[in-house]
Amino acid sequence: DAGVIQSPRHEVTEMGQEVTLRCKPISGHDYLFWYRQTMMRGLELLIYFNNNVPIDDSGMPEDRFSAKMPNASFSTLKIQPSEPRDSAVYFCASSRGTGSNEQFFGPGTRLTVL
């Protein structure tokens, strides 16, 4: 099993540019979570999906952030336009069964916005 796959692993961009982060969950997992981790705020849940449907996006910081899950094997997190305060590590995780079950995390994408 390849685990949760995220790409890119590192992204450096300039303020104002669009950034797209990608995630492939573990096959058979029906929950997908997007998290952000910063030194100041620690880990935060941004949004999660169940069976490709967004269930709770209350953690999405503002309208510049959007997430989609067009099918069971792919999700994107987009930031447009990006700002320096968006610099963080973005993790994707997936789980099976219920939202409270063990989650398997991807390696993360380290985003730096200059």
Place this chain on the structure above:
Amino acid sequence: KNEVEQSPQNLTAQEGEFITINCSYSVGISALHWLQQHPGGGIVSLFMLSSGKKKHGRLIATINIQEKHSSLHITASHPRDSAVYICAVRYPGNQFYFGTGTSLTVIP
């Protein structure tokens, strides 16, 4: 407002010592997770608890629902246990909150 409190923030132990990390939360929860984040940044889920106690190797996690408190214990600690340990709770209504983490260093 941080809904989850962890203690201690930092912990240094000698190899072989018994280690306890604590997590407290404010209201009834659906589930509590203990996560381990390695120095390289990767996150691994150690336990998911809704009641009682779970054990995996040298790791033991307990939860007291009435006291709204969970502990993570490491027996016979080893330098490879050095990591940040994060408590996460899921409240009814699907909100997740994370503790700020406990940074553990085990010295040989």
